[in-house]
Amino acid sequence: MANLTKCIDMMDEGIGRVSTVIPQMPKAEARLSRLVLMVGSSLEQELEARLKPHQLNHSDFLTLMILYSRPDGHSTPGELCEFTSQGATNMTRIANALVKRGLITRRAGEADRRCVLIHITAAGRRLVQKMLPPLFPSISAMFAGFSEADKRHLSRLLRKLAHNLDQLSEAPHPPRTPR
């Protein structure tokens, strides 16, 4: 619960000191990656705190939002796993919970009967519509003082970073580039 800014200051100093001992360290990049991690997890905490009153955690919320945002309000467990970065076991558990609360339904797929079709229910839609608007002021406040250009830049840079991260995880770790 400590101040993010304070943590960042201390990270800056820490990296400064470490890089005097290990000068090959890419200092600017190390700082940036710590920044992304810190801001990301702080934002996640903030979001989780606001979801808790609705008895949802981030995974539940994401699952529900994906369904809500679909033109036909449905998806499959496999697809939901992919987009929520959850394992199949977890998704089954999440879906069980949401079904129990009447926010989604499960039924057999029509085209491919191996798949399960997960639909958001009217109650699920109502919940989303009720809980989203109160979040808007905070979302806007997060970017207070950002010009339109700032937002464009941040978006561009984060997307570029995402692209690089994709490259990284495709090619495995240090050992050797495949082929």
Place this chain on the structure above:
Amino acid sequence: MANLTKCIDMMDEGIGRVSTVIPQMPKAEARLSRLVLMVGSSLEQELEARLKPHQLNHSDFLTLMILYSRPDGHSTPGELCEFTSQGATNMTRIANALVKRGLITRRAGEADRRCVLIHITAAGRRLVQKMLPPLFPSISAMFAGFSEADKRHLSRLLRKLAHNLDQLSEAPHPPRTPR
């Protein structure tokens, strides 16, 4: 384990569709906050994967790095809790594990004997020095294609975002502004 870029594309479309139903939604800001969340957690996954071979998770690593980066190589449980965003219970557990591996030591504080002084050991320093350098290529690769100006901008924007997040969590949630 899905492609980040693919997830981002689908998020873009999803927010586009949601905002036609709920037009008051701050679309650009919602996209940005999702971006930060997604990139942050992807980076975290990547990091955890590289720590695993050393039997460390993110919290362990952070704790160790804070100690390593301190001029005198020590801190207290309370301070470590603050900077790692961990509860006291967790920090005790983390410290126990690191002590057991001989990476840190605990001893009573001198000035204030309520505090426990946690020191990084020589073995702890060796571990850090062994594991950091192999990370550098990936850290650099993450920011491939970033100009110096790009890095400065990203740093500035993330810090501004951090500042706004601090404001947000100080003033509580929707109900009413205190005073």
Place this chain on the structure above:
DNA sequence: ATCTTTTATTTCATTGATGAAATGTTTTCT
């Protein structure tokens, strides 16, 4: 000198995530 606060640990119960393996159904391949 006593009362209160701070600091850390211990204990306990709970929750969420995680991963492996076995199962069952359906589709696809040949």
Place this chain on the structure above:
DNA sequence: AGAAAACATTTCATCAATGAAATAAAAGAT
């Protein structure tokens, strides 16, 4: 038709994080 692959669930075991409450030691306040 029969073998193989895909999809989802179930079961099971485990681990990390979490939070509350009790405990203990030391410092600070009045």
